[in-house]
Amino acid sequence: MATLLLRLLLLLAMLLTRAAADASFPINVWPKPVSMSWAEPYTAVPVSPSFHIVAPSGNPYLASAAERYAKLMVTERYRPVVGPAVTININAGTALAKLTVAVSDLAAPLQHGVDESYTLEILPAGGAATVTAVTAWGAMRGLETFSQLAWRAGHGRGRDLLLVASGVRVEDRPLYPHRGLMLDTGRTYFPVSDILRTIDVMAANKMNVFHWHITDSQSFPIELPSEPQLAEKGAYGEDMRYTVKDVKRIVEFAMSRGVRVVPEIDSPGHTASWAGAYPEAVSCAGQFWLPGGDWDDRLAAEPGAGQLNPLAPKTYEVITNVVNDLTSLFPDGFYHAGADEVTPGCWHADPTIQADLDRGATLSQLLERYVSAVHPLVVSRNRTAVYWEDVLLDAAVNVSASAIPPATTILQTWNNGPNNTKLIVQAGYRAIVSSASFYYLDCGHGDFVGNNSIYDDPNSDFDTKGGSWCGPYKTWQRVYDYDIAYGLTADEARLVIGGEVAMWTEQVDATVLDGRVWPRASAMAEALWSGNRDAAGRKRYAEATDRLTDWRNRMVGRGVRAEPIQPLWCRTRPGMCNAVQ
């Protein structure tokens, strides 16, 4: 009893010494919930060593999530750099031993637009905590919020207490149904473990779509039952292929986190890696991408060159098998068919195609011939087809809207910021926003192309894009501040289903993946979940800084090498590192 009193005194002493950091809510949750209240006077209760979560049976994914979060509550022991910025009364007597999960529609499948809302309540006395949701997926979001309300208090000297805020009520739901991360495993192979870790952190950020850009011109790392040659000849190596078992494991893991996996096999461009198996189906493969150094005549957007030949029968035989295999392997309702950066030079370099063009055909007709064959395949497999915006908006090579009906098509924008988003929705299509000016995580690290003299300038201070076509680096603030429906009418905005940060991997592999993605992806995660503005409608980037530092630290504790955004000095001195006081 004496030690308990001593413990409480120590705690209160520590908690009282903190200066106010975030008046809105003194414990940080990322992404910030839509509505969150903590009854005053603030109370917290210890987390019982026997803490467990009672979830309804019947949904294995929810069951595993409950087990996972129950374990996390007692093992994470996250200790904030700065404790909660208010006085908290510790009800040391009543430890929280149980959280109960209630779900009204346990069978609701994980798919686009599924209800992710939840209500979290932790009674003041700490006797009980509940997460109520329509679906298992919403319940998972509530469990994540709950885990972030727990922290370790004390001096790290054995007297620590594992606490969770009590008297808390959260009512929460996302602004946008599609909150994704795209990872390119075509240019660089990533071991399965790195993909699983990434998906796990995505879920912790309440992100729900892993857009897997599986293949590209550099490699074809997925083993397809109907087309084994593609990986055998197109992967970087035997040890750099995703087996059917790997894919099932990734899909199941993501499902257990409430994350959908949308597969992309990019075509007809970005397919040089298919040429090893089917040279007859790939134009300009193996050729130098920039003959003569003239960009207008280049054979590909970047090395290496090669895109499917829409005149070759083999092309359709292969893509049919690919679509069938992919839609068998991946249960999601979306199928990403790519169709970006079809390069005129490559098709011009193909004699059979050039002959067709000489007979009056156009590049756009060639692309439309291909897309018109593939789109129905995708639809026949009950999938909504996602394409990069190029398929409609590319100036040189594009298809007519009739080839990609809005009812079965979503376009993903990456050029011209808000302008192309507007063009897409005005054309009646649903849009996924991945603007390279805001959401491309690879930008700002120069370029990988070799034998390039642009860097050799001893005079200038080189205050340019530094060799990166989409430079500069997109800072977390840049990501956070972007309004993906900017400039749209209310009707137009309804067609924007969400956004994706994109991790292209010309210069990224497993050694640096985490720091390149996190915490910048977290910035988008909050902007698309609860927005980037405060109650008064002002952008809340100032308020978000300390919260993001805390969240980044918590992610590091969970095993993710996220990069820091400020010196520790700033976090311990609220407001002192600001540009404006």
Add this chain to the structure above:
Amino acid sequence: MATLLLRLLLLLAMLLTRAAADASFPINVWPKPVSMSWAEPYTAVPVSPSFHIVAPSGNPYLASAAERYAKLMVTERYRPVVGPAVTININAGTALAKLTVAVSDLAAPLQHGVDESYTLEILPAGGAATVTAVTAWGAMRGLETFSQLAWRAGHGRGRDLLLVASGVRVEDRPLYPHRGLMLDTGRTYFPVSDILRTIDVMAANKMNVFHWHITDSQSFPIELPSEPQLAEKGAYGEDMRYTVKDVKRIVEFAMSRGVRVVPEIDSPGHTASWAGAYPEAVSCAGQFWLPGGDWDDRLAAEPGAGQLNPLAPKTYEVITNVVNDLTSLFPDGFYHAGADEVTPGCWHADPTIQADLDRGATLSQLLERYVSAVHPLVVSRNRTAVYWEDVLLDAAVNVSASAIPPATTILQTWNNGPNNTKLIVQAGYRAIVSSASFYYLDCGHGDFVGNNSIYDDPNSDFDTKGGSWCGPYKTWQRVYDYDIAYGLTADEARLVIGGEVAMWTEQVDATVLDGRVWPRASAMAEALWSGNRDAAGRKRYAEATDRLTDWRNRMVGRGVRAEPIQPLWCRTRPGMCNAVQ
């Protein structure tokens, strides 16, 4: 015998299939030696499992290096993505069991300008290998080169052979005696293990100076025997301080790698962290750095504010103890005294100083009073004083040359590219080049200052510096191409002793340190060791690309999370990822 033949056939088959990548020398060494030859027909011999290195006794650092490299030879087993680009005859019969090191001046201390030249010879038959050097430090460079001539050949299926090139002769010496990396442990604390790992990789890159920017306004992490209060009140925490034992360990570890440790205690600016212990010695400490938001009136270059008061007697008492302790802890002949970014606003904000200014004193006189007191202290400890260029070149606050005699002073340049280098050497000072336009590794990741609206621009493609004052990111090519003596006469160039890449740590900690530093620091390491041009005088950035990829991969194998510079696709297709064929 049958298996041996089979093995050789496998190897030759593999080796013969490679396309020529680097005609100059088919095995990659980084930094590229000044002179390296491999007798044709190319031969290689297996490394004997009993391989050992015989070094002369009498130098414990050389002895430990010999032991370390002998172990590395049999344990590294580096397997190149692409094998040597030529046919190599394997003398499987004669394994290399021994390398002999000969040093003429074993006692030569590790100091600026010490002879680092070496000759490495591996006889064609593989019977013997020798490293001959004037000093132990040169011998270490030779051992590193030797280790990079070894590789694992085969298919990774048990039939592998550990090979080392034979019939090789290397004659090598550095272009510049000062090849450094600066790490800032004042803004972010780095555990000792991260510092040791960094120094270890530096040595592998033949870099020889670890410039330790120990303290800054954010924290004072070093425990000084005469001034214990500085760390007690100024460190981030009890577990974020470098003890005397830590320092000795770091210095000894660096010595065993042939790396000097140059300590920097920055003053009189960047000293807010001293105020906890001695408020009477620090001006404007604890104040908001940007009152009113007017940059001309700011109290510090960045948060937080605070610089030593040159009118306070306590200032001199403390700095005297600091210099004495530092020069006792660090044996190196250089002592870095900082003196950058003395901010007028801070001293103006100090009533006692403002009163002095009102009486007609100038800011430069105040700085000179301080420097004139500290410089003799440093010299009296037999040290050459290094300062940031600001002390002489800052427009608002600077000292006259008489206060910092060129004989005992070196200036480190960071502004205005080659222009300030020229100003420094023309003033008769030796220069260390750390141009922010080329050698600042922190640039291009935005800024850490909070509540900043500059990122909130939905329209522009934001093709600016992205919020980073020294943006864009300095790519490896940018670092590699820089000629640190650009625009200097031969006489002026003689005063440039070398360069340092600088890792400032507002947004870097141990989670992302490696990728931010490597392989970009390697680019400088080669440029300062053997230059950045080929025999014909052309910049060799094109040829360097594949070599740097290989070296980066080898560094990753050695436990450093260096970032990749190209997709694997490029390395396996020499020249195909170039901008110009």
